[in-house]
Structures are given as C-alpha cells and as structure tokens.
C-alpha cells in the first residue's frame with residue numbers, strides 16, 4: 148500500500164518520531180519529579196515555587212504525550228495506547244489552553260521559561276465571564292433559529308434520509324459585527340477581554356465538560372442507526388471522548404453543526420478584536436502586525452461562514468461522533484488557542500516592514516486561494532458529479548467517483564496544503580523571536596497529518612482498488628514532492 152506514496156516524509160518515519168517522543172517523555176517526566184524531590188531550598192516560599200515549577204514541567208511533558216496519544220488515538224496498529232490517549236487528553240488539553248494563555252500574557256512569552264507562569268486563583272475566576280460566555284452562546288443559538296438564508300440538505304445518512312440545515316451563519320457573523328460596533332459606540336471597554344481571557348477560557352472548558360456529559364448520556368436514547376461508527380466501542384471513556392451520536396439534535400436544532408461554526412469561530416474573531424482594542428488602549432493605535440493577524444483570521448472565519456454549506460461534506464459532520472474532542476475543540480480550543488498571535492502581540496509589539504507585510508499578505512492569499520478552490524471543487528463534485536467543470540474522475544465500486552483533476556490531481560489533500568500556508572502567514576507577523584505564535588502552525592501540521600492518515604484508512608476501506616489507483620495517479624498526500 149505504501150508503494151503508491153512518495154515523498155521523503157513517510158508514515159514509517161512518523162511512527163519512529165512518535166516512539167522517540169514517547170521515550171523522551173518518560174525521561175523528562177521522571178527527571179522533573181526527581182528534581183522536585185531532590186530540590187534543596189532554604190526558604191519555604193522557594194520550595195513551593197520550585198515544586199510548582201517542577202509540577203508545571205511535568206504537566207508540559209504530559210501535554211506532549213497527550214498530543215502524541217491524540218495522534219495515535221485512532222490508529223488501530225497502536226491500539227495499546229488508544230484508551231490512555233482518550234483519558235489523558237480531556238485533562239491535559241484544557242490545562243494546555245490555560246498554560247498557553249498565561250505564557251502569551253507573561254513578559255517572557257516563552258513556553259520553556261523557568262519557572263513557568265502560574266496563574267493565581269483570582270486570575271482564573273471572574274463572575275462576569277460565565278455571564279458573557281453563556282450570553283454569547285445564547286445569542287448565537289437565537290440567531291441560528293432566525294429564518295434567514297436558505298435551508299440545505301446534508302449528505303445521505305445510513306438510513307437513506309438527509310438532514311436539513313439552516314445556512315445562516317454569515318448572517319450571524321454580520322449581526323455580531325453590528326452588535327459589536329453598537330457596544331463600541333456606547334463606550335464598552337472591549338480591551339477588557341484581554342484581562343478576561345483566562346476566566347473565559349476556564350468557563351468554556353467547564354461548559355465543554357458539562358455539555359459532553361449531556362451528549363454522552365442522551366446518546367443512550369438515540370436509535371442505533373444514528374450512532375457514529377467510530378464512537379461505540381463500549382468503553383465509556385473512549386466513547387465519551389470520541390462521541391457516540393453522529394448528529395445529536397434537539398428538534399431541528401443540530402448541536403454539532405451549531406457548535407462547529409458559530410459560538411467558537413465567531414468568538415475567536417471577537418477575542419482578536421478585543422486584543423486589537425487593548426493595543427489601542429495601551430499604545431494609541433493598532434500595529435500593522437495586529438491588523439494583519441485580525442484581517443487574516445477574520446477572512447478565514449468569514450469564508451467558513453460564507454461557504455457554510457461546504458461544512459456539510461467535511462469529515463466532522465459526515466463521519467465523526469459529537470463527543471468531548473469536538474465539543475472542547477469547537478468551544479474552547481479554537482477561540483482560545485487559534486488567536487494566540489493577537490494575545491501575544493498585545494504585550495510583545497513587533498515592527499513589520501512594508502516589504503515583510505506584503506510578502507506575508509501574498510503568502511496568505513496563495514494559501515487562501517488553494518484552500519478555497521480545492522474545498523469548493525470537492526464540495527461541488529460531491530453534490531453534482533456530472534458538473535461540466537469536472538474533467539477527470541475515477542469510478543469506484545460504491546458508485547461514487549473520485550476527483551483527479553484540478554487541485555485534487557496535484558496532491559490528495561490540497562485543502563490541507565492551502566490551510567497550512569495560511570497558518571504560517573498568521574504567525575509570521577509576530578516575528579521570529581518567540582515560539583508561542585507558531586504554536587498554531589505546529590499543532591495544525593500534526594492535526595492535519597493525523598487527519599490525512601485517518602481519512603486515507605477510511606477511504607481505502609471504502610473504495611478499495613479505486614483508492615489505490617487514485618494514490619498511483621496522485622502520489623503525494625499534502626506537500627507536492629515532500630509528503
């Protein structure tokens with residue numbers, strides 16, 4: 148099967164890398180605890196400070212292992228670490244969100260700084276935060292139900308039916324923009340979102356847990372044909388993490404579709420804008436770097452909502468259950484880690500030349516073009532395989548065809564390629580002095596490589612020989628001539 152896959156980064160190389168990380172994780176973990184136990188400090192304060200640091204270091208190590216476990220969680224060849232992955236991730240990914248926010252707001256902004264920045268209880272809790280968060284989710288739930296825009300059908304389900312979805316996310320974004328401008332006009336201190344970041348993230352994590360528990364419990368009343376194929380192993384922890392129900396709904400209100408695009412994604416843009424306003428408070432005007440980061444990420448979110456219908460053919464909606472991973476991803480991970488660049492820029496302003504800025508704009512433009520064209524091509528093809536714009540295809544035994552022309556003839560995941568180029572363009576305005584602003588592009592590369600491998604397995608199982616033919620005709624996965 149691998150003979151059809153070219154490029155110098157191979158799945159075997161990735162497996163070796165995972166084993167290397169596992170080895171080093173155990174070494175780091177035992178080292179940090181050893182250090183914690185053998186510390187010799189004169190003052191009690193010092194001891195507690197250093198103990199905390201050693202603990203924090205252990206947590207960081209745990210984070211890396213969680214990432215590795217996440218990468219392998221669905222890999223049947225590494226089944227012995229599937230379950231631990233599902234157990235560790237719900238603990239350590241939320242801690243990572245809080246840790247990264249603390250780092251972005253600290254003067255050093257170094258993920259490896261010693262001792263690491265630890266928040267006080269006062270910094271974690273603010274009564275306004277749950278009010279704002281629940282108000283925001285309620286506003287978007289309300290906008291979801293407003294009969295604006297068209298209603299579209301999803302792909303055919305296992306029982307042969309199709310679900311209906313309102314396509315009004317872009318309206319939701321515009322209305323949120325108007326509300327924001329009104330608040331700004333009334334003198335609302337939007338820059339205060341900077342101080343509220345940690346308490347808001349704590350609340351979003353709490354909401355994610357409660358909501359996932361609700362989803363897990365209600366899935367036991369769902370008919371069996373509405374359950375996701377991958378989320379019903381019978382192991383409660385694993386199923387809670389992956390999600391049992393495919394499209395949980397309350398009446399016509401689709402919970403997964405709602406969470407995927409609205410409160411978290413639009414919340415991310417709102418938080419970015421809050422960071423921009425904080426910069427205005429501190430320095431009188433927004434920096435070029437901040438404007439670029441805000442502009443690029445607004446474009447990404449607006450594009451997702453403008454092309455909302457295309458989400459109905461993505462893996463999350465079509466194949467994945469709605470469990471902790473997606474709930475937490477949508478409501479906490481996306482809004483609080485995808486915008487770290489803007490949070491970083493508030494305390495760490497960066498000078499950017501016009502040549503540098505223009506190069507970054509061009510990179511984002513190229514990434515966006517590839518991302519949009521390839522996603523639209525596939526979406527159109529899946530909805531109308533006979534469309535005149537589709538030139539070359541491969542027939543499969545399932546009756547569905549595979550696209551081999553346009554961007555889908557260059558690499559097997561051109562949409563990932565465009566997305567990664569954009570991710571890089573979002574980090575570059577933050578300069579090269581810190582690693583933190585590059586967190587997104589690093590995490591995203593890992594996520595997409597894992598996603599590609601998972602999709603490849605599913606497609607091979609689904610399309611068999613036709614998929615092999617496709618791999619022969621299009622040998623590269625994401626990066627032409629590399630991977």
Ligand SMILES: NC(=O)C1=CN([C@@H]2O[C@H](COP(=O)(O)OP(=O)(O)OC[C@H]3O[C@@H](n4cnc5c(N)ncnc54)[C@H](OP(=O)(O)O)[C@@H]3O)[C@@H](O)[C@H]2O)C=CC1
Nearest residue numbers: 461462463522525529548549550551555562563566598602
């Ligand atoms: N910002 C973020 O955090 C994230 C962004 N994304 C982005 O979301 C977008 C969607 O990604 P994702 O859902 O992972 O994957 P895709 O939209 O690429 O969907 C994969 C599916 O497309 C179909 N497919 C694959 N190859 C072909 C082909 N040659 N012809 C026709 N159909 C094909 C298969 O499904 P079938 O044959 O059953 O139709 C396959 O399972 C991407 O642009 C990605 O970058 C994704 C994850 C996170």
Ligand SMILES: CC(C)=CCC[C@@H](C)[C@H]1CC=C2C3=C(CC[C@@]21C)[C@@]1(C)CC[C@H](O)C(C)(C)[C@@H]1CC3
Nearest residue numbers: 407408450451458461463472473475476477480481
């Ligand atoms: C570490 C962790 C908890 C990961 C969970 C993964 C989720 C954060 C992502 C899975 C697929 C996503 C997609 C988007 C956002 C991130 C998640 C939820 C997306 C909505 C972003 C905007 C794009 O235009 C998109 C609509 C194509 C995309 C769909 C997939």
